[in-house]
Amino acid sequence: MAKLYFKYGTMDASKSADLLMTVHKYEQQGKNVLCMRPNIDTRTKEGFIESRALDYKHSCYCFNDDEDLYDIVYKEQKEVKLDCLLIDEAQFMTKAQVENLVLVVDTLKIPVICYGLKNSYIKGELFEGTKALLYFADSIQEVKSVCHFCNKKATMNLLIQNDKPVRESKTGNAVVIGDTKQSSSYYISTCREHYFNTPDLI
Template sequence: MAKLYFNFSAMNAGKSTMLLQASYNYQERGMRSLLFTAALDNRTKIGEISSRIGLKSEALVYDTKMDLFTCIEQQINQQTINAVFVDEAQFLTEEQVWQLARVADHLRIPVMTYGLRTDFQGKMFPGSAALLAIADILREVRTICWCGSKATMVARLDKAGNIVEEGDQVVIGGEESYISLCRKHWSLCKLGDPTDKNNDAVAEMMCEPVEL
């Protein structure tokens, strides 16, 4: 039975890299994967999923009005589709998450979604909330805070590098940037301590694979 998967994390955990690698694994075996990315994500080329390490692939663009079940059904009427991948899944609507569930349940195609769990204020994205509620398989993609602890929160920074605590939930393409922090340092709005004697140890840890 096909399943709906939700791979979630904080920022810069390598979600897009994992998505592209998994899609490539299908293609390498002669199977077809169908990729989607959010219209809201305009950080790079619209209609392209790209990772920080340089991997990229073209993808269909979805907005909040697209019926994903109908779109995928139309695609499989034209060619065989063995798997569906959705990047930036936090931007899905609740209805679209149920549409993806129908793809798994009725079209019998596995659907792998990748996205953030919470925004910069620690609030759940609607798409992420729905996926956490109904996805068959939940997988946490781990990354670490500057202190070396597991990062679970996302902080928004202004152009001066200061933490922003107010504003719209979604701001893409502006002068803001994002960083992942553990819950403790997110709560303290603490981005790091250059005098901390443990910083060298943390730097070494950042260079090593994180055990999942």
């Protein structure tokens, strides 16, 4: 029976590596997968899912927030039998798009595995896509990682800008693209205690 899966974790929990391993397992068996992700950083439709942890990448379809994911998958599976649909950065989907995926699972009987963040950096609030996935997913699993400052489990994404923690947004926009420690703006994964009481970084 097809199910809607949600695998969530913090920024550096190797979620994309987990996704790519899953793709690899399907493809090794000669099965077909479709990878998709919300288009947040480019305007192109063709993109890649890559992982810092693995030397492997896979092409993906990048969708905008006004696109109907059911329509896209419906057309695709008319051309080729789809064994699994995988979504990266699932937190950036709209609620309507999560509902599209429910339809993919329930009517097209294609399993859908979504990978994403649970909390945004803004006071730890839930993303729209995450909220909808928590409502509707058949299976919810945590991809675990460890706090930057201690050995407790990391559950929060803390934005660092110019060496200072940022927990509020002037624009209310949770999409701030940051890489891990390669620019003046990046994220670290922390436990709840160190999210609110962050030790000095330098």
